Amino acid sequence: MKQALIVVDMLNDFITGALKCDRGVAIVPQMTQLVDGARKAGIPVIFTNDAHVEGVDHELTHWGVHAMAGTHGAEVIPELKVGNRDYVVTKRRFSAFFHTDLDLLLRELGVDTLIVAGLQTHICVQHTIADAYYLGYNVIVPKDATDCFTQEIYDYTIKYLADIYGAQISDVDTLIKSWKS
Ligand code: ZN
Secondary structure: OOEEEEEEOOEHHHHOOOOOOHHHHHOHHHHHHHHHHHHHHOOOEEEEEEOEOOOOOHHHHHHOOOOEOOOHHHOEOOOOOOOOOOEEEEEOOOOOOOOOOHHHHHHHHOOOEEEEEEEOHHHHHHHHHHHHHHOOOEEEEEHHHEEOOOHHHHHHHHHHHHHHHOOEEEOHHHHHHHHHO
């Protein structure tokens, strides 16, 4: 089993900007631990980031302007700072696989198991996991390193990810311990 950590949309606009939410702010410490733990364990860290194109991207008509390519809002939050061994994949839809080179990158890295964390659980995290499932990857979700606008949607989505895509639901401590053993 070769793992990679997929960090979804931990961007300024999702934490402190246009689509900010308190529940997103609350997972920053766990995300920081998870990213640090993965780097120390030699697990590839792949940031998958919204980078929308003004006047073109379909999603903007429904969600409003957010994470526009090249702006501060589209940058990874300072707490997680992209390291020189990390990878960055930009996306223009919810799924990090849709018209991006994520699948190619994962295949070249020999990865078969994805740890998917970040925001929002029921939107970009879920759509990325759906595509991962279609493409044959195993998926692990650290439940304390993802969240969304409400507890109700979060609870429903975590159960859905397990029931429908067979995602293994774990947590940051358990994963970090498993990397050390
Ligand atoms: Zn978006």
